[in-house]
Amino acid sequence: MSSMPADTASTAGDDGIIIRARDVDVSFGEKKILEHLSLDVRRGEILGFVGPSGAGKSVLLRTILGLNAKQGGTIEVFGIDYHAASEREKLSVERRWGVLFQHGALFSSLTVRENIEVPMREYLDLSPKLREDLARLKIDLVGLAPDAADKYPSELSGGMIKRAALARALALDPEIVFLDEPTSGLDPIGAADFDQLIMTLRDTLGLSVYMVTHDLDSLFQACDRIAVLGDRKVLVEGPLSKMLDYDHPWVKSYFHGKRARTVVIPQAPSQEMPSEKSAGAA
Numbered sequence: 001m002s003s004m005p006a007d008t009a010s011t012a013g014d015d016g017i018i019i020r021a022r023d024v025d026v027s028f029g030e031k032k033i034l035e036h037l038s039l040d041v042r043r044g045e046i047l048g049f050v051g052p053s054g055a056g057k058s059v060l061l062r063t064i065l066g067l068n069a070k071q072g073g074t075i076e077v078f079g080i081d082y083h084a085a086s087e088r089e090k091l092s093v094e095r096r097w098g099v100l101f102q103h104g105a106l107f108s109s110l111t112v113r114e115n116i117e118v119p120m121r122e123y124l125d126l127s128p129k130l131r132e133d134l135a136r137l138k139i140d141l142v143g144l145a146p147d148a149a150d151k152y153p154s155e156l157s158g159g160m161i162k163r164a165a166l167a168r169a170l171a172l173d174p175e176i177v178f179l180d181e182p183t184s185g186l187d188p189i190g191a192a193d194f195d196q197l198i199m200t201l202r203d204t205l206g207l208s209v210y211m212v213t214h215d216l217d218s219l220f221q222a223c224d225r226i227a228v229l230g231d232r233k234v235l236v237e238g239p240l241s242k243m244l245d246y247d248h249p250w251v252k253s254y255f256h257g258k259r260a261r262t263v264v265i266p267q268a269p270s271q272e273m274p275s276e277k278s279a280g281a282a
């Protein structure tokens with residue numbers, strides 16, 4: 001089923017690391033946003049990326065995707081340094097990731113099916129019929145009804161837009177998807193359903209997920225590991241239990257604050273994440 005090119009399929013993540021960022025520096029003029037930032041994303045995990053507003057979460061995401069320049073350090077995706085890669089290597093990397101930008105960012109003049117076909121047109125040489133069939137499969141995969149295919153974004157609810165945008169992110173059968181605040185704007189049930197969908201895709205497709213989020217429910221229930229951005233670097237990364245034990249003012253107030261106490265499972269286990277499959281949606 002995977003459209004992964006055979007020549008790149010085995011290059012990366014042989015050690016289980018799908019993204020390896022080391023000593024990354026990003027500045028805009030005099031303003032340093034990221035400094036000596038290091039982070040690993042492991043194959044098959046849902047990594048929740050969290051931090052105060054304005055800390056640089058979107059900047060890091062854009063830098064990983066090659067949309068921002070960096071002034072120092074390296075970022076390897078599938079073992080390839082995208083920033084230093086040839087055009088051919090860049091294309092091979094782009095075919096292996098999918099991105100869901102904040103607010104979905106669907107093309108408003110295209111139907112859902114046409115939106116999903118955009119990356120296929122750009123990167124694959126498929127007949128129109130095959131493109132359409134694959135787009136309909138993706139629509140089914142994300143739990144949208146078949147008739148969503150011919151709808152325009154303006155005809156969709158917020159939750160449907162997120163699913164349609166996810167279907168587009170999955171258009172090329174990526175190994176990793178980047179999700180920028182995927183549950184923002186959804187009601188709690190819609191958000192829990194979306195988290196469940198992400199977990200199902202991880203379990204059934206072996207998908208790796210890099211999820212920027214402010215949503216404590218997602219962090220507590222869907223994420224295998226969490227990384228916290230603060231003071232221009234990754235302060236701490238690991239399972240929820242590590243976050244709960246970590247002694248830093250922002251981390252403490254975030255994970256032990258009033259809002260967190262309504263979400264966190266009392267007596268959270270000290271070693272691993274609570275079993276998200278058995279915990280279910282809140």
Ligand SMILES: Nc1ncnc2c1ncn2[C@@H]1O[C@H](COP(=O)(O)OP(=O)(O)OP(=O)(O)O)[C@@H](O)[C@H]1O
Pocket residue numbers: 028033051052053054055056057058059060
């Ligand atoms: N292209 C740019 N030029 C100059 N400054 C920028 C640029 N992009 C981002 N910044 C600055 O970088 C800092 C980090 O922004 P970023 O959007 O990454 O924060 P964030 O952690 O994603 O915040 P939020 O949670 O509110 O979305 C901000 O001070 C922002 O103004």
